[in-house]
Amino acid sequence: MKKVEIGELFKSLERLGFDQNEIFSTQTIKIIQRDWKEIVGDFFGDQSYPAELKENRLIVMCKHSLISQEMEFQKMAILQKLTDxxxxxxxxxxxxxxxxxxNSKRTSS
Known part of the structure; x- marks a missing residue:
């Protein structure tokens, strides 16, 4: 199998109509969704879901406004875990x- 440089790969994907930022965003949200309970803990992991990533903003859906309020206090810690x-x-x-x-029956595999 031929070894391909990452720059060549992205140029080829761009020629096919794929956008590098879109690819990175898609992979990022998938990783966050997979690891969500590890990031926020079991309780908040069952009560919320990282729905999408838009312009470097993570949109998180919460089952109830009380969950949103509680998670509001944890935003900085969550951002730090995501940075890490x-x-x-x-x-x-x-x-x-x-x-x-x-449904929160996601696995962290």
Whole structure:
């Protein structure tokens, strides 16, 4: 198998219509979703879900407004844990919203 430099790979993907930032954002949100309970703990992991990443802002859906309020106090600690993970995309802000949280039967594999 031919060895490909990362720059060549991204140039090829761009020619196919893929955007490097979009690829990094997609991978970042998948990693965060996979590791969410490790990042916020079991209780908040069951009550919230990292829904999307937009312009370096992590949008987190919370089952109830009380959960949003409690997590508001933990934003800085969560941001630090995300920074420590050395994700493909830097996250500068967490936005908490109340809404539908998918079933929490996610694994951390």
């Amino acid at each position: 993970k050395k994700l493909p995309t830097n996250i500068s802000k967490i936005v908490l919203k109340t809404g539908i949280v998918p």
